[in-house]
Amino acid sequence: MVFFDLGSTLEPTKNKELEESYDVIIIGGGPAGMTAGVYAARGGLKTLIIEKASEGGQIVLTEEVENYPGFLKITGGDLAQRFAKQAEHFGCDITMGEVRNVELCCDNKFVILDSGKKIKTNVIIVATGASHKKLGVPGEKELANRGVSYCAICDGAFFRDKHVSVIGGGNSAIEEAIYLSQMASKVTVIHRRDKLRADKIIQDRAFDNPRIEFKWDTVVKEIKGENKVQSLTVQNVKTGVQEEMSVDGVFIYIGLQPQTVLFENLLRLTSDGFIKVNKDTLETSVPGVFAAGDVIEKEIRQIINAAADGAIASSMAIKKYF
Secondary structure (H helix, E strand, C coil), rough: CCCCCCCCCCCCCCCCCCEEEEEEEEEEHHHHHHHHHHHHHHHHCCCCECCCCCHHHHHHCCCCCCCCCCCCCCCHHHHHHHHHHHHHHHHCCCEECCCCEEECCCCEEEEECCCCCEEEEECCCCCEEECCCCCCCCCCCCCCCCCEEEHHHHHHHCCCEEEEEEEEECCHHHHHHHHCCCCCCCCEEECCCCCCCCCHHHHHHHHCCCCCCECEEEEEEEECCCCCCEEEEEECCCCEEEEEEEEEEHHHCEEEECCCHCCCCCCCCCCCCCCCCCCCCCCCCCCCCCECCHHEEECCCCCCHHHHHHHHHHHHHHHHCC
């Protein structure tokens, strides 16, 4: 967690002239996509990674990464740059652009970029990731990474002996509130309903925790602070009464939004939009199309297992199709 805007520390990759066809096209350049690129290229495959925002994906927004093996501490931007350089070192082409359409018929598949270029491939690896659903209130965007967080495991240690709030009432929210209570002096769970949606065993642990308190029937209307989070404006949904609540940090757990709009009618998805894959091979419902990272149906979403997914997807693609 940081209290200033890091921005991207990456120098943009120079786009070379793209080929007409590749063995593997990886859609998404975060940890899963970049690792998939490394494994595919080292396996002798002509590989293209397409990223629409920043090389490294969302990790460029993280100031300090302390739980990735091999680094006691590294900025998200630096780690992202290392991912990209390693993929390029082994021969991956990396291009910045957005995929507008894909054609998945038969052995030859096609990826159509926003530039209009149509590229043929044998295998596609989808690594488009997922973003945390936002509250959409004033101050949330402005104070992101300055006290507004969507990952307690990543950022909880920065709030030792502080008062933090957790927004949400599902399993993720309550589990993270319990986790944060090991460091924070007080955790206030803010939930729009009068009861939690989390499993009963998780609820019981939270209710028995002396550091966790609950604010029921309440929504956040604004996140306030100068350079870092200092308070929340909250409103009771039943009475309409608003109040100001002093906090040092706010952790938002109201769900994830997978980046799968492009694949809604092409791949088998869960009810909430995540891609269903074979658990062993990470192949999707369409032969020759794999998926990796936060975009797939799974329990834990961390940099390390996103990278592992990328390695598995490429390795299994090589084994089955090349």
